Amino acid sequence: xxxxxxxxxxxxxxxxxxxTDLLQRISAxxxxxxxxMLQLYSNAVQPKGGLLFVLKQLRNSPIAISITIPVTNLxxxxxxxFNEAGVRELLLYTDSLADLTEKIDFGKTAALQTSLGISFSxxxxxxxxxxxxxxxxxxxxxxxxxxxxxxxxxNEPPFFINRQEQQELAAALAETGAVESLNLTIHDPFLWRxxxxxxxxxxxxCQAANTMIxxxxxxxxxxxxxxPVRLGSINENSLNEIISSPLKKKFRRSLLExxxxxxxCSEIAVCRGGCRGRGLSLQGTLDGxxxxxx
Amino acid sequence: xxxxxxxxxxxxxxxxxxxxxxxxGLECGDDIGDIGTAVLFSGGAMLSINVLGAEIWKLCDxxxxxEIVAExxxxxxxxxELLRSDVQAFLDxxxxxxxxxxxx
Numbered sequence: 025x026x027x028x029x030x031x032x033x034x035x036x037x038x039x040x041x042x043x044t045d046l047l048q049r050i051s052a053x054x055x056x057x058x059x060x061m062l063q064l065y066s067n068a069v070q071p072k073g074g075l076l077f078v079l080k081q082l083r084n085s086p087i088a089i090s091i092t093i094p095v096t097n098l099x100x101x102x103x104x105x106f107n108e109a110g111v112r113e114l115l116l117y118t119d120s121l122a123d124l125t126e127k128i129d130f131g132k133t134a135a136l137q138t139s140l141g142i143s144f145s146x147x148x149x150x151x152x153x154x155x156x157x158x159x160x161x162x163x164x165x166x167x168x169x170x171x172x173x174x175x176x177x178x179n180e181p182p183f184f185i186n187r188q189e190q191q192e193l194a195a196a197l198a199e200t201g202a203v204e205s206l207n208l209t210i211h212d213p214f215l216w217r218x219x220x221x222x223x224x225x226x227x228x229x230c231q232a233a234n235t236m237i238x239x240x241x242x243x244x245x246x247x248x249x250x251x252p253v254r255l256g257s258i259n260e261n262s263l264n265e266i267i268s269s270p271l272k273k274k275f276r277r278s279l280l281e282x283x284x285x286x287x288x289c290s291e292i293a294v295c296r297g298g299c300r301g302r303g304l305s306l307q308g309t310l311d312g313x314x315x316x317x318x
Numbered sequence: 319x320x321x322x323x324x325x326x327x328x329x330x331x332x333x334x335x336x337x338x339x340x341x342x343g344l345e346c347g348d349d350i351g352d353i354g355t356a357v358l359f360s361g362g363a364m365l366s367i368n369v370l371g372a373e374i375w376k377l378c379d380x381x382x383x384x385e386i387v388a389e390x391x392x393x394x395x396x397x398x399e400l401l402r403s404d405v406q407a408f409l410d411x412x413x414x415x416x417x418x419x420x421x422x
Contacts, residue, residue: 025354025366028335060329060359088329209362226362235364 026276027234029057029267034238034249036065036175041074046259050239051081053263065092065117070100079111088112092143092172095123103135115143115170121153124160141168141207146215147183154193155200162205170209173249174301177240182305184214184316193218211250213295214316229296233276237267247275250301278310285313320420322378322386322409328360328417332372340369358417365415370394374408378418383409 033054041047054062062082066075075091082089087110093101095116106114114136118124124142133140144157161169174180185193194217197203203219210216213225233247233255240246243258245266253275256266266272281287282297298314306315324330336355343350354366356375367375373393377386387402394401412418 025357025364027357028333031329031331031357031359031364058331060331207361228364235359 029264030059030233030237031235032061032063032237033057033059033263034063034065034173034236035078036239036241036249037068037074037078038241039068041068041077044073044077046243047074047077048081050243050258050263051078053258055082055085055087056262056264057267059087061112062087062089063092064089067094067097069097079106082110085110090115092117092170094118095127098127098129098132101132101136103132106136106138111138113139113141113168115141115168115172117143117145117172119145119147119150121150121156121160124157128164130164139168140166141170142166143170143172145174146171151183151185151189151193152196155196158197158203158206159200162201167205168207171212171215173211175240176250176301176305177238177244177246177252177254179252182302184212184302184314185218186316186318187214190214190218190316194221212299212316214298214314217294225294225296227296229282230279230300232279232300233272234279237263239263247272247279248301250299252301252305283311283313289317291317320422321380321382323380323419323421324375324378325360325417325419328358330356330358330375332356337369344369360415360417363415365417370404371408374405375412378409378412380421 035050035054064075064078068074079089089111090113091111092115095118098116116128142157142161146154158169161167174183176182197219208219210219216225232251236248238246238249239258245255245258245263247253247255255272255275256269279300282292283303286292286297295317298317300310302316303312303314304310307313333355336353340350340353340355343353351368353368355369356367356372358365358367358375373390374386377389383405387398387405390401390405391398409418
């Protein structure tokens with residue numbers, strides 16, 4: 025289904041926001057768009073300036089808020105921080121297994137009184153640790169695991185594992201034990217298949233600029249954190265104006281068909297055309313094949 | 319008597335533009351069954367539902383199927399047995415997806 029406004033908004037807060045008027049305006053814009061979920065990412069060491077300010081703005085909103093912070097910043101969060109806002113969960117972000125095993129203070133997480141999860145950024149260097157991450161979650165009573173979207177809009181190098189590596193990962197995960205006990209969010213259809221070989225990928229094709237939209241720390245608005253096509257800037261137009269703009273609608277239409285090379289492929293029902301942002305980043309065209317399928 | 323409850327983990331929203339389109343269509347006597355007027359979202363999966371589906375969904379607040387059917391008969395000009403069958407089929411689908419639960 026094509027939506028007039030997104031269900032999920034990703035907002036990566038500026039690291040040291042000085043302009044609270046802008047944060048206030050973006051928060052109001054987000055409320056106007058009536059998303060179901062707001063995925064807030066803050067890497068500020070002290071959350072007082074940005075994160076807390078935004079939470080206060082959205083205090084009476086029905087939007088379910090998921091907050092992601094680097095695991096190393098956990099110690100800086102005030103106890104009971106999330107009691108007043110509609111915060112559904114706190115995700116601790118890292119790309120290091122050592123961070124998980126050494127830096128999570130479970131006493132601290134209990135004091136925060138919110139549902140805890142892990143946001144583990146998979147990379148070329150660490151993807152073989154994913155079964156250990158699953159074990160860590162299971163052994164520590166953590167039921168939520170997210171493999172976050174890559175921020176390709178900020179020129180993060182695209183990560184993928186090839187088909188052979190996907191099979192290796194699937195076998196390693198099967199050996200580690202079932203992942204059914206975990207509430208998993210995996211946006212990459214090929215990683216999804218490694219984790220859930222018998223469960224179809226839940227998303228019906230690329231949802232960039234449809235069910236989701238992303239706001240970068242500089243105010244740039246993107247179809248998805250992994251799709252580096254700038255649709256506008258919150259500094260120049262309201263979020264609603266950008267979402268309802270002809271540019272955004274035209275761009276969304278360009279994603280409705282899978283890449284040409286996928287159209288005759290027997291696996292299209294499984295991967296749904298893969299990640300279009302990764303295809304664009306690595307092939308230079310939106311019609312580019314997601315190389316993770318090879 | 320089985321009471322039907324929405325799964326609280328399912329997030330949902332009525333689509334204002336689509337709802338207006340469906341209401342305009344209803345007034346003209348058009349078939350609006352294909353217009354998705356609400357979305358249900360859970361675990362990365364999205365389900366689009368039409369006007370009737372959205373009304374059924376909203377009534378899954380602890381009522382039983384007979385109460386839901388009775389309420390809908392006041393809103394829609396439709397034969398009761400056909401409505402009951404449609405409601406049951408829709409609820410079966412929601413149950414299969416884990417979007418609703420039944421309680422004694």
